[in-house]
Amino acid sequence: MLAFLEKLDRRWVFLLMGLAVAIPILFPLPFEYKPSALARSVFDEIDRLPDGSRVLFSFDYDPATSGELSPMARAMLYHCGKKKHKLYVMALFGPGKTLGSEAIQEILLKYAGDDYTYGEDYVELGYQTGNEGVIKVAVTDLPQMFPTDVRGTPLSKIPVLEGVENFQAMDLLVAVSAGDPGSKQWIQYFISAYPKTRMVTGTTGVQSVSLYPYIPNQLAGMLGAIKGAAEYETIVNAKYPGPDGKPVPELTEAQRRMGPQLTAHLLMVSLIVVGNVVYLMGRRKAHQSGGGR
Amino acid sequence: MSQSRKATIGWLVVFIFGAVGLAWNAFSQPRGFGMRYVTDSTTTYYEVKVSPPIGSIPKKPKDGEGAVAPKDRLVWVSSDSPDLEKSNVTRTSAEPISVTRTSSVPPIAAWAAAENGGKGPTGATYRFSVADTIGVWIAAFFTLAIFSFLWGDNPVYKFAESVVIGVSAAYWMVVAFWSTLVPKLAVPIAPIAMQWAVPGVDEERKVSVVLAVIPAILGVMLLFRLSSKLGWVSSWPLAFVVGTTAAIRLIAHVQADFLAQISNSMVPFVVSTNGRFDWGASLGNVVLVTGLLSVIVYFFFSLEHKGAVGKVARFGVWFLMIAFGAAFAFTVMGRITLLSERLEFLFNDWLWLIDPKGDHTVTTIVSNAAGLLATVF
Amino acid sequence: MKSTVPTLIATIVGVVLIVAFFVPATQSWSETAVDWFNILAGVAFILGGGNLIKVQLETISSRRPGWGYALVILVSFAIMLTVGLLKIGVPPAEQYPNHPWSGEYDAPASAFGWIFENVYNPLTSTMFALLAFYVASAAFRAFRAKNIEAMLLLGTAFIVLLGNTAIARLTDGIPDSLSFLRLDQVVANTMSYITTGAFRAITIGIAIGVAATALRVLLGIDRPYLGRT
Numbered sequence: 001m002l003a004f005l006e007k008l009d010r011r012w013v014f015l016l017m018g019l020a021v022a023i024p025i026l027f028p029l030p031f032e033y034k035p036s037a038l039a040r041s042v043f044d045e046i047d048r049l050p051d052g053s054r055v056l057f058s059f060d061y062d063p064a065t066s067g068e069l070s071p072m073a074r075a076m077l078y079h080c081g082k083k084k085h086k087l088y089v090m091a092l093f094g095p096g097k098t099l100g101s102e103a104i105q106e107i108l109l110k111y112a113g114d115d116y117t118y119g120e121d122y123v124e125l126g127y128q129t130g131n132e133g134v135i136k137v138a139v140t141d142l143p144q145m146f147p148t149d150v151r152g153t154p155l156s157k158i159p160v161l162e163g164v165e166n167f168q169a170m171d172l173l174v175a176v177s178a179g180d181p182g183s184k185q186w187i188q189y190f191i192s193a194y195p196k197t198r199m200v201t202g203t204t205g206v207q208s209v210s211l212y213p214y215i216p217n218q219l220a221g222m223l224g225a226i227k228g229a230a231e232y233e234t235i236v237n238a239k240y241p242g243p244d245g246k247p248v249p250e251l252t253e254a255q256r257r258m259g260p261q262l263t264a265h266l267l268m269v270s271l272i273v274v275g276n277v278v279y280l281m282g283r284r285k286a287h288q289s290g291g292g293r
Numbered sequence: 294m295s296q297s298r299k300a301t302i303g304w305l306v307v308f309i310f311g312a313v314g315l316a317w318n319a320f321s322q323p324r325g326f327g328m329r330y331v332t333d334s335t336t337t338y339y340e341v342k343v344s345p346p347i348g349s350i351p352k353k354p355k356d357g358e359g360a361v362a363p364k365d366r367l368v369w370v371s372s373d374s375p376d377l378e379k380s381n382v383t384r385t386s387a388e389p390i391s392v393t394r395t396s397s398v399p400p401i402a403a404w405a406a407a408e409n410g411g412k413g414p415t416g417a418t419y420r421f422s423v424a425d426t427i428g429v430w431i432a433a434f435f436t437l438a439i440f441s442f443l444w445g446d447n448p449v450y451k452f453a454e455s456v457v458i459g460v461s462a463a464y465w466m467v468v469a470f471w472s473t474l475v476p477k478l479a480v481p482i483a484p485i486a487m488q489w490a491v492p493g494v495d496e497e498r499k500v501s502v503v504l505a506v507i508p509a510i511l512g513v514m515l516l517f518r519l520s521s522k523l524g525w526v527s528s529w530p531l532a533f534v535v536g537t538t539a540a541i542r543l544i545a546h547v548q549a550d551f552l553a554q555i556s557n558s559m560v561p562f563v564v565s566t567n568g569r570f571d572w573g574a575s576l577g578n579v580v581l582v583t584g585l586l587s588v589i590v591y592f593f594f595s596l597e598h599k600g601a602v603g604k605v606a607r608f609g610v611w612f613l614m615i616a617f618g619a620a621f622a623f624t625v626m627g628r629i630t631l632l633s634e635r636l637e638f639l640f641n642d643w644l645w646l647i648d649p650k651g652d653h654t655v656t657t658i659v660s661n662a663a664g665l666l667a668t669v670f
Numbered sequence: 671m672k673s674t675v676p677t678l679i680a681t682i683v684g685v686v687l688i689v690a691f692f693v694p695a696t697q698s699w700s701e702t703a704v705d706w707f708n709i710l711a712g713v714a715f716i717l718g719g720g721n722l723i724k725v726q727l728e729t730i731s732s733r734r735p736g737w738g739y740a741l742v743i744l745v746s747f748a749i750m751l752t753v754g755l756l757k758i759g760v761p762p763a764e765q766y767p768n769h770p771w772s773g774e775y776d777a778p779a780s781a782f783g784w785i786f787e788n789v790y791n792p793l794t795s796t797m798f799a800l801l802a803f804y805v806a807s808a809a810f811r812a813f814r815a816k817n818i819e820a821m822l823l824l825g826t827a828f829i830v831l832l833g834n835t836a837i838a839r840l841t842d843g844i845p846d847s848l849s850f851l852r853l854d855q856v857v858a859n860t861m862s863y864i865t866t867g868a869f870r871a872i873t874i875g876i877a878i879g880v881a882a883t884a885l886r887v888l889l890g891i892d893r894p895y896l897g898r899t
Contacts, residue, residue: 010807014443017806021633025640026647031836036858063791064798067634068627094468098776098786105396118764129473129715130708136541137708141701145708147476151763152772153493189541192549205627209620212861213870217557218549225623226630227834249650256649260633261626262835264802268625269828271810279814331779338767369767390767395779428788435789439796443803455739457793458722459746464790466719467754467782471775473712477705492766508706512713519720528676530710531895535887536680537707540687543884550877554870573850577863584867592875609871614819616868618826619860625805625827626834632802635795 002285005278013271020267024259032234033258039231042200042221045172046079047239053171054164055085056197058186059096059103061178065204066099071254072202072229073099073176074107075236078251080174081112082240086160087122088170090146092134092181097127097150107250111242118151119158126150131181135189139167173199179207187218202228226261229254304447312434314668315644326645326656327433329425330403331395332417337372340387397425399652433643436635478512481505558585584612677890684888722747746789753781826860833857 035043046055057077061069080087089104091097101124108116116122125146128134138145142165143155155161163169167190177183183201191199200221203211208224215222223232233254237247319325343366367385370376377384398419406412406419413419438453480487481500488494511533517526560581564574590602591609598606640646645656683703690700722743729740752758759780760773776783815821832838838853849855886892 008810010811011444013807013810014803017632017803018636021629021802022636022640025633025636028649029836031839033836034839034854036854038858063795065627065631067631067795067799094465094472095786095790097468097472098783101774101776102778127468127472128477128708129469129712130704131711132541132545133537133704133708133711136704137701140697144701144705147480148491148493150774152491152766157493185545188545188549192545192553205623205625205630206620209616209623209861209865210869210873212866213554213557213873214549215862215866218553225626225834227626252649257630257633257637258836260636261629262837264629264633265626265831265835266837268806268809269831271806272813272824272828275810275813276815340768369765371764387768392761392767394761397778424784428784432788432792435792436796439793439800442800451736451739452742453793455742456746456789457797459743459748460750460785460790461794462719462722463747463750463754464786465715466751467775469712469715470755471757473709474716478709478712489769490771492763492769492772504702508709511706511710515710515713516717516720518717519724525672528672528895528897529679530713531897532676532680532893533683534707534710535895536683537687537703539680539884539887540684541704542880543684543888544688544691546877546880546884550873551881554874554877558870573859577859581863581867581870584864585871588868588871589874592871610819611822612864612868614822615826615860616865618823619830619865621823622827622830622834625802625809625831628798628802628805631795632799635792635799638792 002278002281005274006282016267016271017264020263021260024263025256028256029259029262030255031258031262033227033230033255035231035235036228038215038222038224039228039235040221041216042076042202042223042228042232043079043235045198045200045220046076046083046085046174049083049085049171051084053083053085054088054169055080056088056090056167056170056173057100058090058092058173058175058177059100060092060175060182061099061204062093062095063099065178067257068204068226068229069176069178069202070099070103071226071251071257072223072232074103075229075232075251075254076174076176076200076202076223077103078107078111078248079236079240081108081116082236084112084115084121085172087116088125088160088164089122090125091127092131092185093178094127097124100124101150110250111248119149119153120160123158123160124150132185132189135167135181135185139190139194142166168194168197170197173197174201175199176202177207178204183207183211183219187214191218202232226254226257230258301448304441304449308434308437308449310668312430316430318668322656324400324404324654326653327426327429327643328400328653329422329429330398330400330419331422331425332398332413332419333393333395334417335391335393338369338390338392339372339377340367340369340385340389341377341382342367342385343376344381344383395422397422399650401652401654429643433639436639440635478505478509482509558582584609588612673893673896676895677893680893680895681888681890684884688888719747719751750782750785753785758782759784829853829860830857 089100148154175183175186198220202223205225233251242248319327403419435453438449442450475490480491482505484494511530514526515530517523560578562579564571587605587609591606596602645653648655687700690696726740726744730737760777762770763772766772815824833853841852844852
């Protein structure tokens, strides 16, 4: 047995991981998730603003991380829609422009379409190359950075941008971020210089840890990894349920993904434990036989 | 036959056999799986002349070079626009233009429409989409092709890997071209000549041609990087890029990551909540500041880590290890989510084994498995 | 000439940007300079594409092993580039139906949008999904609790992994007065105090490092832009 485990083909581990994730997708494990304080503070920031406040919403991710980030982006977009906030949508990642447009079609216009007319209640600024340089210019001069919106209309002719000369006019920044450029750059180039605008973020597990130092002064709230998204879905569905009074079907994605998360985390812990046991037993055996590496 | 040749053929057979079997399984059923449906909506546009409303006030441009009287404007509006009814709007003699836009619809809505002669609730036509259906199958193929690497390196994986390299490079070129280079480089130099691509020009915002030409010159110089003899020309724009990056990062890091972090850490060691001593938060703040300082001591490599300094540094390492443990757990968490998203795509969008959003039918697992077995034997 | 001018450019633009930060009247200089930087970032993508073609063509012409895959790269590159630049299948923008080229390059029903959705999207996301398997394999083979540091790392990882799932609910029964012992609270406190402290130290360290590197560049001590020419 020990010899088998010591020389185990890693494809067996791959198979275990595949099954640990696949089985709970086919046979879901429904659990409720208690919202954490950080998820609650993201909700409160969006919710306490008066209806129709100006919210800058940045889709700073690509398909590689959309499994983690798309559920939280959609839940926050839905929440902004229910609050009738004026939305200024952009992206620091090229594919974020496309993913943001999809989310607007599938969530915002589907569930809050009556309150949203393009150009009057929301605008898509799209993507520009330059990473943090984009933030740096737009915090002082928006039309210099984005000469037109994604539909080719100059910003001066878009009603929702009347009185908005730069990002400083925003009440809240919502950044859904996969890495660099993302939440960190928003804090460095915008929020730290102009703290009047509050910021909340949704990030990947990988990035979330490095954003804790900014909480709470520079970052008012954060949804970290799929768990943060699941918690947010719970809060939003409780306060703003779908038209039939039930949770919005699109806003159950993260909660669904917590099922595979449970089994896969258990597998990870077991793998580390078994790996260590095998290692210790192997070492003891080596000692007994006098080898002692 | 060489070993790798055999493997190549083996993998091709597995993929082709699997694909044919599944496709047969999907398309032999009336509502199989992996199907996509769309709706086409056609809008007709009229060109209209919009006269300024009577008594409108001349608008002052931003740089204050004297007021401009409002003029008649020619714009296009859709045939159902309420603007057509306004008194200051008149249609011109230009031919109307019809534009058809296609968007995807859930299969369940398309089937409901099919019972109704192919018409959806608003009267739009719903139809089966060959392109999108092929798309789902191609997406599934590429997903499995990448997963095949888990078994071992193989030609199908290498093919998929090559496709992703080519497609990504072109993707970013196209995005940079249409989102930045056209509107920000070409339009300021020649706004009228570029109207075919960006018809709307901001008359209120004049951009100096000189300032617009400089980045164009720098951009062309940057492309010299590709030449082996004249590569040095690119060092000018590169120096510009490096100088800009250095300066803006210097300011941002000092402000947000140095000064602000120090001020963020000025936390009280005695916290009271509702007039009562909050020992949890107090202890937390003590731990936070102790950890922060001990990790900083660990980072002082100019001090020898001996004696008291060594002990504090060791303590700092423990803090770092706890932080890295948490970071590792969050990283694992993220990777697993990405895997479950891909498997959900295969099970939900392609094979229809599950239906979490209620937008298609569920292929029963039993009949599917039977179909799979029938394919294999 | 070949090294003096670039050094001057880097220093001058850097000084202008730093001055513009402290003197609001010169803010527009900073906007203009950073805007050029952003445009050059766009040109860099063209450079990247050009470089890819160059390298792949060399591989093909010298018939190096795997040149067939170089051909696959070039063909997929050419297809994506053509449909994207020609905006194939893109309907015109809503307010400019008379300008066929005015639509968004990534319109959902366009050829570019189709490749994004069905090729780029599954390929890039599955590449990252593969990492879940490798992290599992690494967990089994490499994570050994050999000393106290490794034990702290693995112990925290266990607590955070389990505390971030429904398992944390098993500790809900712990009375309110001892709520800090509940698994989800343990995770929250570890993150808010210990992880925050450690990462704040790292953040401060990085900030000092970035500032030092930036100053070396602006003073012309480091000149990475000269590099290989």
